[in-house]
Amino acid sequence: MNDDPADARDDAPEPGGIRPPTKDPWKSFRGVLSGLLILEAIVIGLAIPVVATVGGGLTAARGGYVIGLVVLMVLGAGVQGRRWAVKFDLSLQVLVVAGWWVHPAIGVVGLLFATVWGYLLYLSADIRDRERRGLLPGQRG
Template structure:
């Protein structure tokens, strides 16, 4: 008999896709930093670039339970730009809302999994 499917594996795929999209959006903020900020070679430029790279690295760390805290810390770092780069803060706020929604979905899937109500847990017949 085959092993039942792990619903959290599919959910990690959704999280990885969200991280890639977020990294792209943050990367697209680099030209804005170059034009309206202090430039790409400044602390602002390096920090925004580092956040984008950090988000991509987190794609490989999703199997660890602490990875969500790293992701939330990277989003909080974007909030720290509220005075110097408000447009980066807007990106942080939007993606914090997305991650909040994803964590709510994760909790719901875990609850349904514990109750045995997921479609993959139902017996055919």
């Protein structure tokens, strides 16, 4: 039997008796956030023909606003590992809801996705709480 400290397991319990998770729960959560931004970018992009045919039509300002949102969402999907990513995501939601001035359909889509983002914030708090209490599946002994 080898008693070399270098062979000690990395998932040994911490002083409080709670093991660190064997898999990073935040990695998959960041993937969900990124995927949701891409999905929202697709939905907002598909709203361009609606804005063009219904209501006041597609002006340069309206088209630029919608296309700018789509571009920001696609770019935002790639930075979900940053500390400020969730704040960026939520600010995008404010901009989408504010897109009501472009067309009410954009605002309604923004409200629908804002509820999804709210639920994801709830899940984030739940994951953080479970991780702190040692209740994640990778932390169970």
